Amino acid sequence: MNSEGSGSRNSESVYEAVIGLEIHAQLLTGTKLFCGCSTRFGGGDNEHTCPVCLGLPGALPILNRRAIELAIRAGVALRCDINQESVFSRKNYFYPDLPKGYQISQYDRPICSNGQVRFFVDEKEILVRLTRAHLEEDAGKSTHDGDGTFVNLNRSCVPLLEIVSAPEIASAAQAAEYARMVRLILLFSEVCDGNLEEGSLRCDCNVSIRRKGASTLGTRVELKNINSFRFIEKAIDFEIQRQIDVVDGGGQIIQETRLYDSDKNRTVSMRTKEEAHDYRYFPDPDLLPVRISPLWIEEIKRLLPELPLERIERFCSQYQLARHEACMLVQTRDLANFFEEVAKNSGNPKAAANWIMGELVGTLNENKLNISQSPVSAQHLAELIQQINTGKISGKIGKMVFEEMVRTSRSPNLIIKEKGLVQVLDESQISIWIDEVVAQNPDQVVQYRAGREKVYGFFVGQIMKLSHGQASPELTNKLLIARLKKP
């Protein structure tokens, strides 16, 4: 259990926050959890439906095996125990977008138990344990209009994995980082596309406070459907402070569900416990218990792609990168893969990291492109770095070449050749340029010798102009200093 402080404005706070997150991830199956309808986003209203996901009389569910596979894969990636036998249960309640009047979910025998997620907040490693992860079908979508409500059941029966953390997240910042890491893990294991805005990833937060050091939990409040990581942090921060204010004012926290209003940066009550449902869970008699063989679990473990934290740690050790550099490069699989290709082919991981995180990402962001749309290929960037490494061109020239590469997507070697940008390392040639500049600027020579050091930059500028930027900066400095010392 972490003992980091809460998000309270009062740093000497008497209270600590206890936070748990429930993340719902839509699994990347092609078809729904209990029928063959497509899970593709969009489509005409109620286009992707059939008797099963419409809950028509007489329809029966049939389990999608791929959903089990992805759930196992997610469970393995989240370090859960995969239960070899699990059961689907009915969660009964009435709502127009829940066609059967019950949701097929898992209750006392979920597919995954325990688990843990490691992540970093301000360079400090945090570990949050998971309670469980279970499969359930999604409901449809209700759209409220002035006149009434429209129900679209395209989303009904889409497979969700509900990932439940233990109530041991200690701050809003931690909660946001935890959610980010869970998303990254799901992305890297190719289980979910992690789109918070579109709703393929949804996050509910349970927030409570208690006096520091207390062993019992305070009354918890549920914050629902927050659709960005930034808002997760802001919503939780607000809620913690709200709860502290209530308790400090002598009041009691009501157990309820609240929604986050991002415009006003506050949480608003949605429903209280008195209206809470009794879901009357019981095992679904239309479905058999799910039996998973240890062999299948082993196979999935074996084929699991490298996970984000492992990749970050490998980048640090293999490429000697700082943690924050590695974290930035592991934001997506594509970016991490791009970096590795550049690092390996250029032989200079540090330079690769700098170029990517500096020039390249800046350029991509300006043009609203992602790494897979980069006009500069990994191969070409590696070549550019090599050219600078071997001293063929200077760093400054390199930047010019890069700009040309962005514009034309051409190879740096070609650009350098064409424009004759190869760095001049010939000392006698540099000396000729130096002599010419010195001869043409006698006043500045006098000024320099009189002690005005700033004039030095003027000479360098003139030499660069004369040499079209190709004079090696190091050699230029060495020879210029020596020349200016001579009478």
Place this chain on the structure above:
Amino acid sequence: MEIHQCRIDNLRRLIVNREVSAEEVCRSFIDRISDKDKDINAFITVNERAVEVARSLDSRIASGQADLEAPLLGIPVALKDLICTRGLKTTAASKVLCNYIPPYSATIVNKIEAAGGVILGKTNLDEFAMGSSTETSWYGPTKNPINHLYVPGGSSGGSAAAVAAGLSPCAIGTDTGGSIRQPASFCGVVGIKPTYGRVSRYGIIAFASSLDQAGTIAANVSDAATLLQVISGFDSLDSTSCKKKVPNFASEISADVKGLTIGLPKEYFVDGIDAEIRNKLEVTIESLRHQGVEFKEVSLPSVEYAIGVYYIIATSEASSNLARYDGVRFGLRSEEARNINDLYCLSRDQGFGREVKRRIMLGTFALSSGYYDAYYLQACKVRRLLQNEFLEAFKHCDVLLSPVTAQPPFKLGEKLSDPLSMYLSDIYTISTNLAGLPGMSVPAGKNSLGLPIGVQLTGPHFDEQRLFNVARAIELIGGGV
């Protein structure tokens, strides 16, 4: 012999040989329905397209395109109106679905049609299959064809009455706690509920998912077997259907019961059984004994709890299965509704009958927080005990013989004010559903009022063949052909 008195295999042969057309056959049943059903009310819907279907079957037979081996070629089949038929109104005998036309057909309907069967119409039932008399139907009660003052039994009363009155050669019913066997017994016809999982439930409006099974009702054992074979078999659309191979039930029937052992559960043979029913049972036992059957007493101690277990499990599952009738996407929607709460409450209040509401409330209570362990969970455990007792009994015998009901058919209206008394009449049939075993009702004569009496056979899982065999022997005792 009239068309409506023929066995299915004979009728089929006449059609194949073109001595009679499928259309003629179909018309003759439709005419009989027009003539007689106003007094019986066995049908909710007669299929207006039936004759057309029969006619096109005839032209395929004539042109050589028809599969002449199809087991139900040209045979009309009536379906309990709990079974979805694409394009044909399916109501569950409830006001809630009085305007519902399914966009798909149940798997068993597709199988019947693929076998050449002609869907004749949808028969009456207790609303949502909840009842033992067909009196809770939104479409009014069905009368027992033998005596119109009496109930035909339920919930598959319409199917049993249709066959008994010669309005259809055969029919499909469903059985959750005896709803095929009891009406078959009351109407003097054969009815079989197969092993749970033998027949697909896809497209059959669910009452209690772990108990429901579709089965067949016919005038004789052979026809019941023929129809059961057609509807049986694994269905990938039903996760609870079983992959076990389906035997050729009809052709493998053998009435040679010499050497069989039949178990008599001692808990079933207690005081309170109607004397004439007991007498018919004893006559059957003696006749079978003469044919070389050995009888043994077996014990099923937990049947004492069977009614309680059944009415907890069945109503719990039903309370959940019937939640979808909310007026949102199909079915009755109250016009007075002004908000979502109204929509649910008014539509369901106006749409469901009293017995359905009673069971939904019972089931909701049994599953609710604080009661789940004491009721639902406990009932499931006792159910397992009961099943184990049956399995143990079958180590000592091949089939069980028992009454179907303790009392003969009752009069319309007699039990409506006493639901509990109605529930207790299921006492001999529900254990079979709880244990998932196949069960069959065979006619065994009539009582002094002329009302039919049946006897019940219960077999081990997937041993329907054995039931058909013993049933055939009993049928022959009764002078069947």
